[in-house]
Amino acid sequence: MQNYKEQFKGKKITIMGLGILGRGLGYTKFLAECGADLIVTDLKSKEQLAISIKVLKKYNNIKFVLGEHRLGDFRNRDMIIKSAGVPLDSIYIKEAEKNNIPVEMDVSLFVKCAPEVMVVGVTGTRGKSMTTTLIYEILKKNEKFLKHKVYIGGNLRGMATLPLLKEVKKGDILVCELDSWQLQGFGDAKISPHISVFTSFMPDHMNYYDNSMKKYFNDKTNIFKYQKKEDILIIRPGMKKFIKKSDTKGKLIVVDSKDIENYDFSVPGKFQQENLACAVEVAKQFNIPISKISKAIKNFKGLEGRLQYLKTVNGVKIYNDNNATTPEAAMAGIEALSISPIPGVGGKRIVLICGGADKGLPLDYFVKVINKYCKAVFMIPGTGTDNLVKNYKLRITNKKVKDLNEAIKEAIKQSKKGDIILFSPAFASFGQFNNEYERNDLFMKLIKKL
Numbered sequence: 001m002q003n004y005k006e007q008f009k010g011k012k013i014t015i016m017g018l019g020i021l022g023r024g025l026g027y028t029k030f031l032a033e034c035g036a037d038l039i040v041t042d043l044k045s046k047e048q049l050a051i052s053i054k055v056l057k058k059y060n061n062i063k064f065v066l067g068e069h070r071l072g073d074f075r076n077r078d079m080i081i082k083s084a085g086v087p088l089d090s091i092y093i094k095e096a097e098k099n100n101i102p103v104e105m106d107v108s109l110f111v112k113c114a115p116e117v118m119v120v121g122v123t124g125t126r127g128k129s130m131t132t133t134l135i136y137e138i139l140k141k142n143e144k145f146l147k148h149k150v151y152i153g154g155n156l157r158g159m160a161t162l163p164l165l166k167e168v169k170k171g172d173i174l175v176c177e178l179d180s181w182q183l184q185g186f187g188d189a190k191i192s193p194h195i196s197v198f199t200s201f202m203p204d205h206m207n208y209y210d211n212s213m214k215k216y217f218n219d220k221t222n223i224f225k226y227q228k229k230e231d232i233l234i235i236r237p238g239m240k241k242f243i244k245k246s247d248t249k250g251k252l253i254v255v256d257s258k259d260i261e262n263y264d265f266s267v268p269g270k271f272q273q274e275n276l277a278c279a280v281e282v283a284k285q286f287n288i289p290i291s292k293i294s295k296a297i298k299n300f301k302g303l304e305g306r307l308q309y310l311k312t313v314n315g316v317k318i319y320n321d322n323n324a325t326t327p328e329a330a331m332a333g334i335e336a337l338s339i340s341p342i343p344g345v346g347g348k349r350i351v352l353i354c355g356g357a358d359k360g361l362p363l364d365y366f367v368k369v370i371n372k373y374c375k376a377v378f379m380i381p382g383t384g385t386d387n388l389v390k391n392y393k394l395r396i397t398n399k400k401v402k403d404l405n406e407a408i409k410e411a412i413k414q415s416k417k418g419d420i421i422l423f424s425p426a427f428a429s430f431g432q433f434n435n436e437y438e439r440n441d442l443f444m445k446l447i448k449k450l
Contacts, residue, residue: 004113004165008034014073016092017083018042018052020434024083025052026160027106031081032059039073041065071095079104084155084181085208088215105185107154107176110161112189116170120282121154121192123178123223124199126329127236127275129156130267130306131199132177134279138296139173142288148172155179157437180205180219187222195285196223197234197278200271201242202328206360217242224248234281236274255281264298268307269336305440307333313450315417320447321424322440327366330354330426337420338373348375348396349419353407355379355400356427356439358387366426367392376414378407384427403432404439408446 013036018024028040038061042049045067056062065073074080074095080103086093096103104112111119120139122132132154139150151168153161154176161176168174176193178186186192201217209215224233224243231250235243237257245252255277257270265276276297283293302308305322312318321333337350352374367388370377376397379385389400397414401407411421429439 005034007113008036010035010037011078012037012039012076013079013081014039014041014077014096015081015083016041016069016086018044018049019083020044020049020052022158023106023160025055026158027081027162028052028056028062029059030160030163030166032056032062035061038062039065039077041069041073043067043069074101075099077101081105081109084179086181088209103188105182105188107161107178107182108185108189108191110153110164110174111186111191111193113162113165114168114174117168118148118171118173118195119193120173120175120195120197121178121186121223122176122197122199122278123180123183123220124197124236125202125204125326126332127199127271128177128179128197129323130272130303131197131275131278132156132175133303134276134297134300135197135282136175137300138279138283138288138293139175139286141296141299142283142286142292145288145292146173146286150175152176155182178223180216183219183222187219187225190226192222192224192226192231194227195232195234195282196227197282198223198239198243199236199275199278200238202326203361204326204359207358211360221247224250232285234278236271236278238274253281263294265300267300267302269332271332272307272336304444305436307336310444310447311450313412316412316415316419316421318421318447318450319423320440320443321422322436322443324424324426325356325428325436326359327361327363327426330424331366331369333422333424334369334373337422348373350374351411351415351419351421352377353380353404353411353421353423354426355385355388355407356382356425356432357430358382358384359428363388363392367394371395375419376411378410378414380404380407380425380432382427382431404442405446408443408450412450 008031015028018040069092074092080096122128136152143150149172151164151174156177227250233248234253257273257277260277260280305320308320310318310320324330324333379400423443429436433439
């Protein structure tokens with residue numbers, strides 16, 4: 001790891017996708033500092049990427065190609081680093097492969113450069129962020145016991161993993177969230193984490209995977225496909241129908257939420273109990289005492305944007321579930337809050353705010369859950385909202401509004417003491433927002449003013 005600069009110094013590297021979330025910016029800055037000869041190419045314009053470009057302005061070893069990709073930038077290079085979401089059939093990646101140029105991704109490249117770091121990887125259609133953060137919190141609070149530093153990386157907001165090469169030492173531990181896109185990099189490199197967690201699998205990103213659950217699952221399975229005999233795969237009970245012991249080379253552990261009933265865990269929902277069980281099982285693999293695990297869990301307050309309690313206004317509880325970007329994720333949040341008992345309060349009490357860009361996922365069960373558990377629903381604009389309004393029957397008070405601000409105002413008007421306002425979009429953010437984080441920040445800002 002001490003020689004990380006030498007690995008990149010003078011190397012001709014094309015970075016495909018700078019972005020404005022921070023991850024692309026993070027590893028681009030790191031590689032520039034290492035002295036790499038960089039071409040940064042992105043379909044977004046100079047104006048759209050102004051914030052990122054400003055940070056990189058001081059480096060004279062970066063050439064920007066913006067508003068387009070050029071085939072020539074994928075020839076005669078030592079390496080291509082692609083961002084998440086690059087199309088499966090990208091002609092530019094095919095051009096690089098045709099010219100025998102290695103195509104890398106942030107986390108998998110880190111793992112290749114730091115083989116003596118213990119990697120704990122978490123994937124799943126739902127639950128990966130919560131489980132990743134829980135594992136990290138438990139391990140981080142027990143660094144003295146582990147006698148090694150614990151780091152977090154992967155698909156977390158604005159976080160690049162490659163720059164951690166500056167800090168990690170032999171025996172240190174990286175806990176990383178891995179979506180299906182980051183796992184493409186693991187598949188290309190034929191590597192898997194030492195300890196892997198697979199929380200759930202259900203339809204998502206079907207617009208990216210051409211409606212093929214098989215293609216989506218194939219990317220996900222890279223989390224355990226290349227594990228060795230001494231490695232470990234931990235799954236929630238619902239994953240048994242997707243993964244059999246014969247599919248794995250390492251040890252397969254199926255968690256049971258009954259095993260964690262005595263832990264003081266404040267996040268609602270059965271699925272969150274199973275995520276907790278996965279995190280506890282990982283901690284046990286490091287032989288951390290139960291008392292230390294329990295203490296870390298008691299202090300855990302949940303994650304922003306994941307069924308996060310914000311405040312109570314005039315007796316109405318407000319929850320932010322912004323990261324529920326699929327119907328299934330939103331359904332889980334609705335069901336979790338609908339069974340949280342409030343003494344003396346009966347009937348439907350959830351006022352839902354949802355809506356956004358369509359992912360091509362079925363909405364039948366989502367509509368049934370809304371009709372069963374919600375008293376009203378207000379929908380922000382988007383192609384998914386249009387599909388919902390046009391093709392499905394909502395049997396409760398419902399209204400399509402012009403923006404998030406109006407949705408909150410309408411939800412407050414419709415609520416009374418003992419009710420819950422739940423922001424759980426069920427759709428992607430694109431259209432009204434650049435990304436889900438921008439949507440989250442606006443919701444948080446609007447609620448703060450109440």
